[in-house]
Amino acid sequence: LASRDFHPDDTVIDIKGTKIGGGNLVVMGGPCAVESAEQIDEIAGLVKAAGGQVLRGGAFKPRTGPYSFQGIGVEGLIMMAEAGQKHGLLTITEVMTPEYVDICAEYADILQVGTRNMQNFDLLRKLGTCGKPVLLKRGFSATYDEFLNAAEYILAGGNPNVMLCERGIRTFETYTRNTLDLSAIPVLQQLSHLPVISDPSHGTGRRELVEPMSKASVAAGADGLIVEMHTDPDNSMTGDGVQSLFPDQFAALLKDLEQLAPLV
Ligand code: PEP
Ligand code: MN
Numbered sequence: 001l002a003s004r005d006f007h008p009d010d011t012v013i014d015i016k017g018t019k020i021g022g023g024n025l026v027v028m029g030g031p032c033a034v035e036s037a038e039q040i041d042e043i044a045g046l047v048k049a050a051g052g053q054v055l056r057g058g059a060f061k062p063r064t065g066p067y068s069f070q071g072i073g074v075e076g077l078i079m080m081a082e083a084g085q086k087h088g089l090l091t092i093t094e095v096m097t098p099e100y101v102d103i104c105a106e107y108a109d110i111l112q113v114g115t116r117n118m119q120n121f122d123l124l125r126k127l128g129t130c131g132k133p134v135l136l137k138r139g140f141s142a143t144y145d146e147f148l149n150a151a152e153y154i155l156a157g158g159n160p161n162v163m164l165c166e167r168g169i170r171t172f173e174t175y176t177r178n179t180l181d182l183s184a185i186p187v188l189q190q191l192s193h194l195p196v197i198s199d200p201s202h203g204t205g206r207r208e209l210v211e212p213m214s215k216a217s218v219a220a221g222a223d224g225l226i227v228e229m230h231t232d233p234d235n236s237m238t239g240d241g242v243q244s245l246f247p248d249q250f251a252a253l254l255k256d257l258e259q260l261a262p263l264v
Contacts, residue, residue, distance in 0.1 A: 002155055020223060030057045118139035119142070138164070144191065147164065163196070169181050
């Protein structure tokens, strides 16, 4: 079902009139994690003003260590839904376990599967029947074939609205947090009809690389970007402040991107 052989036309996912895929460029922006109602409301206003279409923010955070901040949970979902509604943005949030799919689907427009859960097959199966579009992140050591097979689980469950997200893979390089695999963009588009989104924030782990890698992703044909932005990155509650753009950088990036591809 994920293969272009059986589905030659690009999949276009229409979410409340915003079309993702098929030559449109969508920009999803926001903090790594929802921290408070004030924080997500302020950032939502900035995403909207800059021309972004989707508000990102994690309420459930998959942290490498068990003692790190794990997200504020359902309260965060509600805060983000309110901010999205108020500012006219779609919302995307990560869901980590099958038990939480229904509640996340109730509050968010798009459900994100994180890199660490790309092969959580029970989660993928549950997302097949959740009724909401899914952004599936590539496992940081997954091949294209493994990635497309993970998408296949969701599609086979009856959900045709899947986006593939390249978010960097693990290589020998340590200067960057991950190595953003730009080749993934055209390769996945050749093999599959599903929209391909690039995440230059997790893909590099370094703020100063987000702008050039965003532009490179769009030049390579990405259907969209998911970018971390924070009003006070140095004090963000996850470690991802170092890769988060300041609001003015986010706005400048979107202005530049409009020269490359019209924002939907
Ligand atoms: C995130 O988007 O904040 C995140 C945890 O991403 P990834 O799963 O790609 O690490
Ligand atoms: Mn993050």
